Amino acid sequence: MNAEYANIFIRCAVDVFQKEVGVHLTRKDLVKKSAPVPTQPISIIVGITGFIRGQVVYAIDSNFAYSVAHAMLPNRLPVDIKKVVNSAISEIANIITGQASIALAGGSGKIDLTPPVVLMASDLTIDFVDMPTISLSLISEIGVLEINIALADEEKAGQHA
Amino acid sequence: MHSGLIVDDAMIMRMRLREILAKEFNILGEASNGQEAIELYPQYMPDFVTLDITMPLVSGIQALQALLSNFPAARVVIVSAVGQKQIVFEALSLGAKDFIVKPFEPERVLKAVKRLFTA
Numbered sequence: 165m166n167a168e169y170a171n172i173f174i175r176c177a178v179d180v181f182q183k184e185v186g187v188h189l190t191r192k193d194l195v196k197k198s199a200p201v202p203t204q205p206i207s208i209i210v211g212i213t214g215f216i217r218g219q220v221v222y223a224i225d226s227n228f229a230y231s232v233a234h235a236m237l238p239n240r241l242p243v244d245i246k247k248v249v250n251s252a253i254s255e256i257a258n259i260i261t262g263q264a265s266i267a268l269a270g271g272s273g274k275i276d277l278t279p280p281v282v283l284m285a286s287d288l289t290i291d292f293v294d295m296p297t298i299s300l301s302l303i304s305e306i307g308v309l310e311i312n313i314a315l316a317d318e319e320k321a322g323q324h325a
Numbered sequence: 326m327h328s329g330l331i332v333d334d335a336m337i338m339r340m341r342l343r344e345i346l347a348k349e350f351n352i353l354g355e356a357s358n359g360q361e362a363i364e365l366y367p368q369y370m371p372d373f374v375t376l377d378i379t380m381p382l383v384s385g386i387q388a389l390q391a392l393l394s395n396f397p398a399a400r401v402v403i404v405s406a407v408g409q410k411q412i413v414f415e416a417l418s419l420g421a422k423d424f425i426v427k428p429f430e431p432e433r434v435l436k437a438v439k440r441l442f443t444a
Contacts, residue, residue, distance in 0.1 A: 272410075
């Protein structure tokens with residue numbers, strides 16, 4: 165996988181968290197894996213299609229998820245907290261991936277995103293794509309954001325499908 | 326007071342957009358995907374629609390095409406995270422009045438909607 169993808173996601177995640185959550189993320193670790201399987205209990209999966217294809221799997225713990233939701237809706241206590249938390253973390257994943265897609269697409273390419281899917285650890289019987297993955301850990305005062313990036317250009321992605 | 330319909334699959338984003346827009350507009354309803362937007366538009370006949378792109382069932386681009394083919398005077402502002410040049414160009418070519426990329430400042434949203442009624 166193109167190592168530049170990792171830099172794009174780091175840049176976008178730091179920027180989006182600063183603007184939407186008011187939290188500064190700092191890069192901690194970068195490891196290579198054979199699939200984007202998360203190591204934290206809550207995952208948000210975004211599929212990517214187009215001339216770059218694959219999956220981006222964000223992973224966090226429940227404290228992190230609640231902190232994101234509270235930061236995004238500071239003036240009210242939601243009636244259905246679980247729904248709002250799921251919605252908040254989905255939207256953050258959508259915005260980070262959307263911002264990254266602008267950089268990945270450049271001026272002439274087009275990349276489509278699937279709507280984010282939130283999964284709990286107990287649901288993780290899902291088949292993740294079998295693709296070389298860069299796994300990033302970004303740390304902050306509210307915890308760790310893990311981003312598993314399994315992307316390749318269309319031709320190479322087909323070989324891993 | 327002009328009226329609006331908010332379309333976004335993320336509940337938190339619908340809540341935020343409502344909070345921003347309700348100060349100056351009458352928000353008639355919300356839809357969580359493009360199919361709902363297509364169904365609700367003729368019921369409400371809003372003066373404007375804010376429309377996300379990445380949504381389940383029917384995407385914002387598909388909904389935009391359907392809305393404008395049935396209601397050519399519909400005023401649609403896209404509010405989406407996927408601000409790639411090609412997608413922005415496609416949406417504006419199809420007839421969207423503006424394209425706001427998430428994350429956004431509340432003032433940007435208010436300005437875009439107000440501009441629909443002053444141009």
